[in-house]
Structure formats: C-alpha cells, structure tokens
Amino acid sequence: MSLLIKVMSWLLTLTLLGLAALVVLVFLDSRPLVPEDRTLSTAEQAWAREWLVAAKPQGLRDGERITLTLSEREANIIGNYLIDKVGQGRVDVRLTAEGAQVAASLGLPWDPEQRFMNLDLSLAGGERLPRIEQARLAGLPLPENLVQTIAERLVNALDQAHLLHHVDLQPDLALLTYEWHRDALANLGSGLVSADERDRILTYQNVLVRYAAAHPKPPTIVLADLLSVVLSAAQDASQGTSQSDPAAESRAAILALAAYTNQQHIRDPGQPDARSARTRFRPVALLGRRDLAQHFMTSAALAAQGGTALSDLVGLYKEIADSRGGSGFSFADLAADRAGTRFANLATGKRQDAQAVQAAAREGFTADDLMPAIDRLPEGMNAAAFAAAFQDTKSPAYRSAVAAIERDIDALRLFQKATR
Incomplete structure (x- = not known):
C-alpha cells in the first residue's frame, strides 16, 4: 500500500x-x-x-x-x-x-x-x-x-x-x-499530541530502546518486562516534584510502549535527520503471542487517550471484521483488548491508582498480572460460526462470555490489589 x-x-x-x-x-x-x-x-x-x-x-x-x-x-x-x-x-x-x-x-x-x-x-x-x-x-x-x-x-x-x-x-x-x-x-503522528506529552513519550521511547539494546537475547521481549521497565521510569518521573502527575507519566509511558509494540517510531520534530534515530524494534509477546501484546497495548493506548468506550469500540470492530474474512473472531484477542483497557484505566485514572500500578511495576509484572488464561476461549470463528454460537453481540450467550472474561480480569492480582 x-x-x-x-x-x-x-x-x-x-x-x-x-x-x-x-x-x-x-x-x-x-x-x-x-x-x-x-x-x-x-x-x-x-x-x-x-x-x-x-x-x-x-x-x-x-x-x-x-x-x-x-x-x-x-x-x-x-x-x-x-x-x-x-x-x-x-x-x-x-x-x-x-x-x-x-x-x-x-x-x-x-x-x-x-x-x-x-x-x-x-x-x-x-x-x-x-x-x-x-x-x-x-x-x-x-x-x-x-x-x-x-x-x-x-x-x-x-x-x-x-x-x-x-x-x-x-x-x-x-x-x-x-x-x-x-x-x-511519523511526523504526522507526533504532531497529534501536545508538545509536553510528546516530550514525555519520546523520553519513554528512549527508555524502551535502551532496555532492548541492553537485553539482546532472547529476540522476543516479554510485554510484562517492558511494562515493568517503562512504568518504573514513570514512577521516577512522578516523584520529581509535588506538582508531578503520575497518571500523565503513565499515560505517556503506555503510548510509547504501544507504539513500540506495533513497531511505530515516534518522531522528534526537532531532530533534523530522522533516519539517524530509527528505532530497531524487537518483537513483543504476551503469553507467547505477538498478536496478544499488540491487542493489549493498542487497547491500552486508546483507553488512555480516548476512554473505555473508544477502546471497546475499536477492539470489537476489529474482531467483527476478522470474522468476515480475516483471521476470525477471537475471544482471546477480545480478552487482551479488555485487559489492556482495564489496565490503562487503572494506570491513568485516580492518582492513588496510578501510583499503585507504578509501585507494582517496580516490583515486576508477570503475564499473570496482566492477562487471564485463554486456553478455553474460542478463536478463529468465521461469521457463520459466530452467529451459530452467539447469534450477535447483544445476545445473552455473548454477554455471558464477555462477563466471564471480565470476572477473570477482576481475579488478576493487580486488580485484586486495586479493590482493597
């Protein structure tokens, strides 16, 4: 294209x-x-x-x-x-x-x-x-x-x-x-955020690039590790002054990691030669799958910027489109979308919640903190198979399946801590 x-x-x-x-x-x-x-x-x-x-x-x-x-x-x-x-x-x-x-x-x-x-x-x-x-x-x-x-x-x-x-x-x-x-x-994408937020995002992009360069093996990086690193850096920035905003720092960190996970370079408009600062991307995986990492971080970025409704809308749109000729409707992808949205809402919401997520990042995330098990979730369903099993996205069967995913996310350690 x-x-x-x-x-x-x-x-x-x-x-x-x-x-x-x-x-x-x-x-x-x-x-x-x-x-x-x-x-x-x-x-x-x-x-x-x-x-x-x-x-x-x-x-x-x-x-x-x-x-x-x-x-x-x-x-x-x-x-x-x-x-x-x-x-x-x-x-x-x-x-x-x-x-x-x-x-x-x-x-x-x-x-x-x-x-x-x-x-x-x-x-x-x-x-x-x-x-x-x-x-x-x-x-x-x-x-x-x-x-x-x-x-x-x-x-x-x-x-x-x-x-x-x-x-x-x-x-x-x-x-x-x-x-x-x-x-x-790259220039166009960079211009759609404010100068202050762009500077924050560029800072966290550099954190990710340095971490990837310092850990060359294995070639695929675990998403939980990158989230731990970048949100630990956000905690450091949040502790600078009494006026610091942990939610804003976490939002910028999430946007930077979403771009990195999708292999998109955030351009610094003040840099005269963009080619000299090309990011060397490494594959990022969640539960051993790159697609789940992309779903999780894309939904997290959308939720951080546009709210839950926008993130849910895009995630569902993608799965419906896949059922009509793509890879098929995947409840595993949908679970990653919902988990990413919930994570971003927590990390960029109330000040105490943002601080709690940053503290958890300092301790180190695992995949089990971010994403529920997907081994029993249906995947690869074409439109006919989806209609036969669930009718549509308003049916009780579909709502029950999504509610089960939500309960599994609620049971994750990170969200259990948030509700205490």
Whole structure:
C-alpha cells in the first residue's frame, strides 16, 4: 500500500474514531445521511486503485511537491474507495466556488439495529488549507470550540509533518499539493499530541530502546518486562516534584510502549535527520503471542487517550471484521483488548491508582498480572460460526462470555490489589 493510501486512510480513520466514543453512546441515526444504494463498480474500484498507485511518490527527493487533481466525481470515487477500507458506509463530496460540502455515513457492522453515524461538514476555501465552517453530527451542530480544536490539531500535525501543503477548492475541481517526505507518517503522528506529552513519550521511547539494546537475547521481549521497565521510569518521573502527575507519566509511558509494540517510531520534530534515530524494534509477546501484546497495548493506548468506550469500540470492530474474512473472531484477542483497557484505566485514572500500578511495576509484572488464561476461549470463528454460537453481540450467550472474561480480569492480582 502506498504512502498516499496510508495517509488518507489513516486520516479518515482518525476522524471517525475521534468521534466514535461519543457517537456510540448518543449520536446514531436510524437512516444514513448518504444513501447506500450505490456501490462502486468494478471499473471504479480499479480506477481508484490505479490512481492511488500512480500518485505514489516514486523516485522523488525529500521536499519535492506533488499536485493531485480530482474532479467532484473522482473525489467521490476515491472517498468511497477509502471508506470501504475502514468500514461500511458512503461519502458524498460537493465542490463549489466557495468550498466543499462533505457528507459521510458510517454503519456499525455489529449493531443489530443497523444505525448510522452521520457527519456533515461545510468547508470554506480561499486559504492554504480548507477551514471548517460548520460540522453536524447526527443532525446536531457540534460545539464550535470542539470543531476548531480538532481542526487546529490536524492542521498543526500536517504542518509539522510538512505533508499537505495546499488545497485549492474550485467548482467541480480539487487540487491537493503535498510534499514527499520519507518520515511523513511519523511526523504526522507526533504532531497529534501536545508538545509536553510528546516530550514525555519520546523520553519513554528512549527508555524502551535502551532496555532492548541492553537485553539482546532472547529476540522476543516479554510485554510484562517492558511494562515493568517503562512504568518504573514513570514512577521516577512522578516523584520529581509535588506538582508531578503520575497518571500523565503513565499515560505517556503506555503510548510509547504501544507504539513500540506495533513497531511505530515516534518522531522528534526537532531532530533534523530522522533516519539517524530509527528505532530497531524487537518483537513483543504476551503469553507467547505477538498478536496478544499488540491487542493489549493498542487497547491500552486508546483507553488512555480516548476512554473505555473508544477502546471497546475499536477492539470489537476489529474482531467483527476478522470474522468476515480475516483471521476470525477471537475471544482471546477480545480478552487482551479488555485487559489492556482495564489496565490503562487503572494506570491513568485516580492518582492513588496510578501510583499503585507504578509501585507494582517496580516490583515486576508477570503475564499473570496482566492477562487471564485463554486456553478455553474460542478463536478463529468465521461469521457463520459466530452467529451459530452467539447469534450477535447483544445476545445473552455473548454477554455471558464477555462477563466471564471480565470476572477473570477482576481475579488478576493487580486488580485484586486495586479493590482493597
């Protein structure tokens, strides 16, 4: 997949997930704003793939600019092709002399009531990057300060990444000028957090890199060991002054470890040559499995940043998607998602809880502190097998299975200590 596909899909996913925790609770419509009666033809899908591949920056020098031109029809094909990559739904783009109107409907595949998240954006042109004039979610206007905060954070991230240079919106035409940079994605991710939090994350990234270099064998590192090391460092930082925030330190440590576990390098925008600071990643495992470590830490990071609802939503979405053609629905993966979410809630919640988790890290975690046994949990279930056994995610059988996982997590030593 080309850099362009990664960036555009990543931004689309970020926008959708950034609203998901709120949406899943209250902002769902019974009908889609954009009708789903039209799907992309085979020819349109092939054109979208070819256009994105052709836009791939091959043989370009760092800083070289590329201008992509899209008609309104082409923008809709590309938009719907990309949204098909992240879920079910439709996008409708209208280009005018004043700017653009973007409507999107995303269906939630696990929702038996088949409701939709509807988003309606009005974008004003005339500036280097479009400005959001109005945003409506499920027909309700979003607070202007919330919209502006999200927009400013995205624009600042794009500026720091030196990625999207200019967007010119015209009637039936959009011209997007971006700069090719080898480390664009790393820069973009770094720009989405505040400067203070980024500095903390970079500190803990360095802790992890140094630990991995000092312990070269075995090649796979145990997640419990890395959590012990990085949260011990968070405890040291938390004891610096009376104004220190143990929850904030633990949050940054969790984000750094989630990035490392998923082999993502956090970029320091102040470093002129990112290639000189490439992270040499080591495989990270939980209960001997890399996938469980990734599920645990990704859910922990989402919970630390977006709350339990967002973490649960993403974890369940992933398992439903897997049951429809991926590796299959896995209750072991779901257990790792829930354990990671619960761990992050404890580590980044109340001050005394954050301090207790850091103290436990100083003593040293084991896998049994983090994750319940998975030997009896069903895995690899396709959609038909899942439906036969559990019907859907609202059924008593499914709820009972999830409740059993929760009880197993409650019984872990770390959570037993927290309830005393």
